[in-house]
Amino acid sequence: MRSALRRGVAGAVGGALWLVAAAAVAPVADGHPLFGLAQLVIVSSPGWLATTFIDTLGKLAQPLLIASLAAGILVAGAVVGAGWDRLTATTDAPVGVLGGVLAPATAVTYLLAGTTAPVPLALGTVVTTAVPVGFVALMSRATGGGQSPSGTRRPFLRSVGVALAGAVGVGAAAQATTGGGTEPQSLPPQTATEAVEGTDTDDPVEEKRATGTTVASTPTPTPTATPEVVEQRRKEKVTISKLVDGAETFGFDFLGMPDPVTSVRNHYVVDTAADNPDVDPSEWSLSVGGAVDSAYDLAFDDLAGSDDAVEMPVTMTCISNPVGGGLVSTGRWRGIPLKTLVERAGASDDAVDVVTRSVDGYSEAIPWSYVREHPEILVVYGLNGQTLPRKNGKPARLLIPGRYGMKSTKWLDTIELSTSDHDAFWEKRGWDEEAVVNPYSYLRAVQRRGDRLVVGGVAFGGLDGVESVELSLDGGASWTTAELADPIGEYAWRHWRVVAERPPGEHDLVTRMTDGTGQLQTDETSEPHPGGSTGWHSLTVDI
Ligand SMILES: Nc1nc2c(c(=O)[nH]1)N[C@H]1C(S)=C(S)[C@@H](COP(=O)(O)O)O[C@H]1N2
Ligand SMILES: [Mo]
Numbered sequence: 001m002r003s004a005l006r007r008g009v010a011g012a013v014g015g016a017l018w019l020v021a022a023a024a025v026a027p028v029a030d031g032h033p034l035f036g037l038a039q040l041v042i043v044s045s046p047g048w049l050a051t052t053f054i055d056t057l058g059k060l061a062q063p064l065l066i067a068s069l070a071a072g073i074l075v076a077g078a079v080v081g082a083g084w085d086r087l088t089a090t091t092d093a094p095v096g097v098l099g100g101v102l103a104p105a106t107a108v109t110y111l112l113a114g115t116t117a118p119v120p121l122a123l124g125t126v127v128t129t130a131v132p133v134g135f136v137a138l139m140s141r142a143t144g145g146g147q148s149p150s151g152t153r154r155p156f157l158r159s160v161g162v163a164l165a166g167a168v169g170v171g172a173a174a175q176a177t178t179g180g181g182t183e184p185q186s187l188p189p190q191t192a193t194e195a196v197e198g199t200d201t202d203d204p205v206e207e208k209r210a211t212g213t214t215v216a217s218t219p220t221p222t223p224t225a226t227p228e229v230v231e232q233r234r235k236e237k238v239t240i241s242k243l244v245d246g247a248e249t250f251g252f253d254f255l256g257m258p259d260p261v262t263s264v265r266n267h268y269v270v271d272t273a274a275d276n277p278d279v280d281p282s283e284w285s286l287s288v289g290g291a292v293d294s295a296y297d298l299a300f301d302d303l304a305g306s307d308d309a310v311e312m313p314v315t316m317t318c319i320s321n322p323v324g325g326g327l328v329s330t331g332r333w334r335g336i337p338l339k340t341l342v343e344r345a346g347a348s349d350d351a352v353d354v355v356t357r358s359v360d361g362y363s364e365a366i367p368w369s370y371v372r373e374h375p376e377i378l379v380v381y382g383l384n385g386q387t388l389p390r391k392n393g394k395p396a397r398l399l400i401p402g403r404y405g406m407k408s409t410k411w412l413d414t415i416e417l418s419t420s421d422h423d424a425f426w427e428k429r430g431w432d433e434e435a436v437v438n439p440y441s442y443l444r445a446v447q448r449r450g451d452r453l454v455v456g457g458v459a460f461g462g463l464d465g466v467e468s469v470e471l472s473l474d475g476g477a478s479w480t481t482a483e484l485a486d487p488i489g490e491y492a493w494r495h496w497r498v499v500a501e502r503p504p505g506e507h508d509l510v511t512r513m514t515d516g517t518g519q520l521q522t523d524e525t526s527e528p529h530p531g532g533s534t535g536w537h538s539l540t541v542d543i
Contacts, residue, residue, distance in 0.1 A: 004082050010139060011081015013160060014132040015074040018106075021131035021167040022124070029115055029124025031275055036112030037069050038062070038274035043361075062274065077132075088140075095137045103129040113275060114360070127170050135163035184264075184386040184394075187304075187334065229255065231543075237326050238443050240543050245450030252485040252495045256445030257456050260488050260495065261313055262329035264384050269391045270318045270327060270405060272425070277359045277411045281387070281395040286341075286379070290355070290416035293346030300395050304381050308336045311382070313489035315460050317437055319404035319426075320528040324442045324537040328460070330492050331392075333399050335380030338415070339371050347417055355422045356398045357414035364409045365422035366400065376401045376491060379412065401491035402462035404435040404532055432531040437462040439521050441469050441496070441513035441537060448504070448543045456497035457511060457537075459484075465516035469496040475508035475538075482511075510538040 019034070026032050042065070080098070087094045107125045115121050142155030231242035232255065239256020253259075259266075281300035289295030311334040318327035342354060353365040371377055378399045381388055388394040393410030400407045406426045427433045441459035455473070459466045469482040485495035512521050525535030 004085070007084050008078040008082040010136075010156065011084070012074045012078040014081065014135055015077025017132040017135050017160070017163050017167065018077070018102075018128060019070055019073055020164065021170075022106075022128040024167040025124055025127040025170055028120055029110060029127075030117070030120045030278075031110065031113040031115045031124075033106060033109030033113055033124070033128065034066055034069055034073075035275035036109040036114070038065050039114075039272075040112050041065060041069070042272050042274060065274075084140075095133060095140060098136060099129060099133045102133060114277065127167070131163050131167045134166065135159050138162055184389050186386050187382045235541060236539060237324055238539055238541070239445045240541050241446070242448045242543060250447070250449075250452075250454045250497065250499055252456060252497055254445060254447050254454060254456065254497075256447070257495065257497075258444060258458060260330065260485075260492075261332050261384060264331075264386065264389055264392075267329040267331055267383070267392060268316075268318065268327045270320070271410060272362065273360050273411075276390050278390055279359060279395055279411060279413075284395050284413065286396060286413060286415065288341055288345045288415045291348040291351040291419050292342070292417055293348065295345055298341070300381070303336060303379070303396060304387075306336050308340050309334055310337070310378065312376075313492040314376075314399060314401045315491065315493045316399070316405045316408065317440075317460065317532075319406050319431060319435055319532045321533060322528060323440070323525070323533045323535050324539070325533075327405075328442075328458075328493075330488075331383045332385065333378060333380045334382030335378035335396075335399060337375045338377045338379055338398065339375050341379055341415060342368070342371065342417065345417075348419075350419045351417040352420055353418045353422045355414075355416045355418050356409040356412055357416065358409050358411040359413045360411055362409055362411075362425050363422070364398070364407050364424045364426075365418070366403075366407060368417060374400075379415075402437055404437055406431065407435050430530050435532070438532045438534045439464070439466075439513055439515045439519075440533075441511040441521065443509055443511055443537050443539055446507075446509070446541050446543055451501045451503070452499060453502045453507070453543070454497055454499045455509060456495065458493040458495055459511075459513040460493040461513065461515035463491070464519075465490070466494045467514045467516050467518065469494070469511060469513045471496075471498040472510040473498075473500060473502060473507045476510050476536075479512075504543065506540055506542050508538065508540050510536050512536045 022029070022032050022034070084094065087097065091097055103125055106128050107121065110121055110124045110128075115124055138159035139156060142159065228244045229241055230244060231240075233240050241255045243255075262268075285297040285299050286303060287295070287297050311332060313330055313332050315328065315330040321327035338354065347368055351368045354368050354371050355363060355365045357363045366377070379396055380393075380399045381396045383389065383392055388397065393412065396412050397410040398408045398412055424433070437460065439459075439461040442457050443455065444457040445455070447454045453473070455471055457469075459469045461467075465487075466484065469484065470479040471482055472479050480498050480500065482496040482498045485497075487494060512523065514520050521536065522534050523536050526533060
């Protein structure tokens, strides 16, 4: 019994060595098999489960999934360890059997993680299998098949040490032979369209290695808490602050208001890719085909070097964003109209949908009749003056202004005209097919200066734009029309603010907007699934 326990522990250590070996060899194997397992879980889970997980856990969703899978590996190792006696009773070569089972299983997890090239696949599989199997071999030799449990401590430690040294050695060699990931490069300024002030083209982009499913962006509070800020806190996504009285006039950029153009670092991220594809632009090409007269492939340099490029600020919102949520950002995107790329191939008369596919298997579709009328739909390769960062779809992605983000396929490699309606990834999981953004106004910041309160936020009306925004400070009993900041682009949000005299205390804030067609935003509340959240954003603040 005790020896079964010991063996269980040793088995769990073997499982841990599998994880460590895989991590050590990750640079050459081009991925970690845990991400392959995570990918399998994400894609095979029903849509409601995946999105509920994302909605409730946000940033934590993916680390939690990875951690549970890692724990599962340790448990699997423990089970094998505990049953080792039985295995040795049935075969003369238990270590060989273990290796024979573990190697193909490991190879499958690498394949799921997207490691398909023969050399990385072979290296990853061999190292990740050899380290735990080697450990087991050393252990069983040292303990003579398990006869003397009392004398196992030293051989145990020695075995772990040898196995770890192997893993670390391979890892160091791997690190030495592979450089870091490619950094985004800055793009030459666009002269055709006006540049937007106040963006951060030099913002370092953090390549995401072990993060994933959802990273909700936290709007960065406007820089520096100057000495005159006497109080500052957050409630949900709203920054509440207090300044000494007498300070000058309020802008649209007071503490807590989001930047007009979101920094690359803060742009929200939502995808199903457990480990984001890392596509080398020089090895990538965009295939345009299907129901067209002449299909063609476009190299990255031809896409990025095209004279048809346009650049504009566009606000993107995730369909799973709750009212007032953080899954909304505005980027200064650069790309070529999708319509132009399709027309170069010549769409057949019977073309129905423009299907866009990602290197990771994700797909979306939009009717060709719509694309033809909407030159603002872009295949983008630039964000805020840089080439696209990996997390947002490097080297190219789709961007459909006025539709929820799910329509905008990242890591795009195929544009295909289909002659029938295409079932897209999220559509198959019950989300709305058209995914037109529901107009919204969100509270983002409240500030007190003496008797005065300023309340500000962002409003977005999709292709219809924003006509006006209203704020109530008394739970909807009375309304004040907000001042709107100058528009930064036809397809971008508007910043707004209201300055009012109010005594300190509780204020029931509510905001609502009217879009460019004169339609007041609905006050009916609905959940994100299936067509995006609706309802007026409200929050009670004590200031
Ligand atoms: N290939 C691929 N593209 C994708 C997704 C994905 O999971 N895979 N997620 C979509 C969703 S739901 C959203 S909201 C946007 C988010 O884009 P961002 O991460 O650049 O903000 O990408 C869309 N494009
Ligand atoms: Mo989304």
